[in-house]
Amino acid sequence: MSTPSTAFNILFGDLAHIAFDRAAAELRNGRPIVIESADGATIVAALDDVAPHLYSIFEGLTGGRLVVSAKRAKALGLQASGPVAFPLNRLDRETALHLATMPHIVAPGETEPGSDAAAAALSVCKYALLLPAAIAAPLAAGFELPADIYRVSIDRLDMPRNGGIYDLEIISEAEVPLAGNIQTRFVVMRGGPAPRDQVAVIVGNPDISRPVPVRVHSACLTGDMFGSLRCDCGDQLRNAVARLNVAGGGVLLYLDQEGRGIGIANKMRAYALQDDGFDTIDADSVLGFGSDERRYEYAAAMLARLGYRRIALLTNNPLKIEALTRAGIDVAERQSLTGAVTAQNLHYLHTKAHRADHMLDDLLESVEPFDWTEPLAGACE
Numbered sequence: 001m002s003t004p005s006t007a008f009n010i011l012f013g014d015l016a017h018i019a020f021d022r023a024a025a026e027l028r029n030g031r032p033i034v035i036e037s038a039d040g041a042t043i044v045a046a047l048d049d050v051a052p053h054l055y056s057i058f059e060g061l062t063g064g065r066l067v068v069s070a071k072r073a074k075a076l077g078l079q080a081s082g083p084v085a086f087p088l089n090r091l092d093r094e095t096a097l098h099l100a101t102m103p104h105i106v107a108p109g110e111t112e113p114g115s116d117a118a119a120a121a122l123s124v125c126k127y128a129l130l131l132p133a134a135i136a137a138p139l140a141a142g143f144e145l146p147a148d149i150y151r152v153s154i155d156r157l158d159m160p161r162n163g164g165i166y167d168l169e170i171i172s173e174a175e176v177p178l179a180g181n182i183q184t185r186f187v188v189m190r191g192g193p194a195p196r197d198q199v200a201v202i203v204g205n206p207d208i209s210r211p212v213p214v215r216v217h218s219a220c221l222t223g224d225m226f227g228s229l230r231c232d233c234g235d236q237l238r239n240a241v242a243r244l245n246v247a248g249g250g251v252l253l254y255l256d257q258e259g260r261g262i263g264i265a266n267k268m269r270a271y272a273l274q275d276d277g278f279d280t281i282d283a284d285s286v287l288g289f290g291s292d293e294r295r296y297e298y299a300a301a302m303l304a305r306l307g308y309r310r311i312a313l314l315t316n317n318p319l320k321i322e323a324l325t326r327a328g329i330d331v332a333e334r335q336s337l338t339g340a341v342t343a344q345n346l347h348y349l350h351t352k353a354h355r356a357d358h359m360l361d362d363l364l365e366s367v368e369p370f371d372w373t374e375p376l377a378g379a380c381e
Contacts (some may be wrong), residue, residue: 017192019153019156019157020124020127020156020157022150022152023124023150023152023157024124024128025128026150027044027045027046027049027121027125027128027130027134028046028049028128028129028130029049030045030046030049030050030051030054031045031150032044032045032054032149033045033121033149033150033151033152034139034145034149034150034151034152035117035120035121035151035152035153035154035157036151036153036154037115037116037117037153037154039115039116039117039138040138040139041138041139041151042115042117042118042136042137042138042139043058043061043136043137043139043145043149044117044118044121044134044135044136045058045134045135045136046121046125046128046130046131046133046134047066047096047097047100047131047133047134047135048130048131048133048265049130050093050135052093055093055096055135058088058135058136059088059089059091059092061088061137062137062138062140063137063138064087064088064089064135064136064137065085065087065088065112065114065118065135065136065137066085066086066088066096066099066100066134066135067083067084067085067086067114067115067118067119067121067122067133067134067135068083068084068086068099068100068114068122068132068133068288069083069132069133069288069289070082070083070084071288071289071290072084072132072133072286072287072288073107073111074285075103075285075286075288076105076106076107077106077107078107078111082113082114083113083114083118083119083122084111084113084114085111085112085113085114085115085118085136086099086107086108086110086111087108087110088135090108090110091108096133100131100133100287100288101133101269101286101287103273103276103278103286114136115136116154117136118134118136120154120157121136122134123157124157126262126289126293129262129263129264129265129266130263131266131287132287132288132289133288166191166192166297166298166301167191167192167301168190168191168192168198168298168301168302168305169189169190169191170187170188170189170305171188171189171190171197172187172188173187173188174186176201178241180242180245182203182204182241182245183204184201184202184203184204184241185201185202186199186200186202187199187201187202187306189302189305191301192297192298192301196256197256198253198254198256198298198302199253199254200251200252200253200302200306201251201252201253201254202249202250202251202306203241203244203245203249203250203251204244204245204247204248204249204250205248205249206248206249206250206251206308207248207249208307208308208310211310211311211312211330211332211333212249212250212251212308212310212311212312213243213244213247213249213250213251213311213312213314213335214250214253214308214311214312214313214314215236215240215243215244215250215251215252215253215313215314215315215337216253216255216296216299216313216320216324217233217236217237217240217252217253217254217255218233218255218257218258218261218294219254219255219256219257219258220234220237220258220259221258221264222267223235223237230271236337237252239337240252240314240337243314243335243337244314251303251306251308251311253298253299253302253303255294255298255299257293257294257295260284260291260292260293260294261292261293261294261295262284262287262289266284266287266289269287270283270284270287271283273286273287292319295323296319296320296323296324296327297323299323299324299327300323300327300328300329301327303324303329304328304329309328309329309330310329310330310332311324311329311330311331311333312331312332312333312334313331313333313334313335314335314336314337315334315335315337316336316337321334
């Protein structure tokens, strides 16, 4: 006989996924949550979306802290192996936002390691495409809170991963003819931990008797939609579709993970930092993010759902090859995929090649020698 917990898992999926999604939705909507751990209960809110009146309440709580990620702490000149906390009673809301986002800020003298609950909150913030910065305070015994506030055990907030074998469901699909007489079918999938739809664009009729040509493309609003010169994403997208068509068929996976997984708002923050001389990786680090926050479990699950497990991957990024291989996809071949080199994206391309090991040597050898260590605007994913 199944237990209620087992029954809920069967009906609604992994309870950890549900908890993570609910926590992310609350923080993204500017509402606090309570995280319960062995150390007690901690109330937290995302700094990115906290309203002034809610921030004021946290300022008055005993033990209130601003918590930032280890990456952000290092950008502030602090030695940190994990999240770092600052006393909140000495920081107004504007100062806290500056402390979480601005370059060349001197950190307050008094710091302490962030609690486990605060670290979990930062993980949820990133999942919700918010800054990895939160305000937090321990709750004293008997402290009364509204009954509707979301309470979650910390062990439910371990970022759900399962090697890319998510049970995705095809929600809808339709034929979509593209310019240039390219026949495609758009397949929308849903499932797994992230509350976002993902799209597979099947070009022509892929031949499964040989490695199926595949492009895994992360969304880039500025480049894909508006032709931004700061990156090569739009060119890569259009070149990929054309290549798949010439090959007689293939698949483009269009993943909803803008800005290397940090979201459009944080991407614009990173652009502003790049205009001040930071490269694309350092700009993300200043904001508290890793060099690449994207995940490819969805790509592997989408390919498996479509029945394509042996592929020829169009990419310059070794991380994509490694991630798909780990998830059980046979990457039998790699094909280079490039876009136009412009004065605006040259520094960005050099950063990808020299700091993220993208395989772009042939492309960059075709342009004039360039000192990639000199500041020049350029960014994206």
